[in-house]
Amino acid sequence: MRIVKEFGKGFTTHLAPFRLVLGLCPVLAVTTTVANGIGMGLAATFVLICSNVMVSLLRRLIPGKVRIACFIVLIASFVVIVELVMKAFFFGLSQSLGIFIPLIVVNCVILGRAEAFAARNPVHLAAADGLGIGLGFTLSLALIGAIREVLGQGTFLGHGVFGPGFEPFAFLAQAPGAFVALGVLLFVMNAYDRFRSRMRA
């Protein structure tokens, strides 16, 4: 089934921050806690599905030369929807994500999928692609958020994990820790891939 394949690749070969190395700014910035990571991931997923569906529907109408501008306007409209909904119903989350909500517009994953996939494929495949990539992105954000929150603050989703004697690694909660955590995760993934391909050979 093609639709299952397009959905599944978001978790394997096209896992957004690790395999595609795109959309790094939110990955680094909002992953100080698990909750922020998941919130950001779901917001991006919503925008990604909507923009993929719209781009795919309009793909025969949009002239090639101005397609990037058209895609950006479409994406920006959905980002405004997310922004307003978040401010109305999840005010705390929208405060802690700050300018990274409007910055979803320039997230290269979304524009990248519009250009590379949605502009050449029918609607149902584009929607499956958006959902898969978006959920993969959310999972990755939650994973990095979990590592940084558990080790950097000693909590998970706000609940203490280690008891009172634990001294958190403040380094991981700050900017440098974000880069190093992502770099180390990427290293672990590459090492696992190499190990597996060697086993197969």
Added chain:
Amino acid sequence: MDLILLAINAILVKNILLMQYLGNCPFLGTSKRMETALGMGMAVIFTLTLATTITWVVHRAVLVPFKLQYMQTIAFILVIAALVQFVEIFMKKTLPALYLSLGIFLPLITTNCAVFGAALLSVKNDYDFVHMVVFAPASATGFALALVLFAGLRERFRVAHIPGALQDTAIGLITAGLMSLAFLGFKGMT
């Protein structure tokens, strides 16, 4: 004095790349060679300053009087996209030498979150015109500085023995983390 502090703050203490996490895709993408890093840095200084100034004016002159602040995202991204396109055409006609050296980086800048982020930050921090005019080039200089320093480090990777799995992006991110740690030291300055 206030303005000098603001500039130092934007370049070093709150470096847009290493402290605010904006513009990381071009940071990793264009830092493999020194020349491309310099070209990208210059292109960003130029467009970021222009884009922040224009979006600030649009915000004050159009969005606030008509109570359209909720349209900020769309308005800003349209202004930036149009501006980048315009700068590209203008440069091609009048400054062909500069266009040839920056040309390929200009379209990429539309989706550079540093440009959009600086525009949003200068509105969010409620800067007046003078502060904004200092803040925008200073942020962009911070971006270019970090990019060029990082490219210098990255050129050394070619002669270093890096374990296979760490190559390219992974070691790049860890190096960026160490640079960011060094920039964290500037926090004591304010």
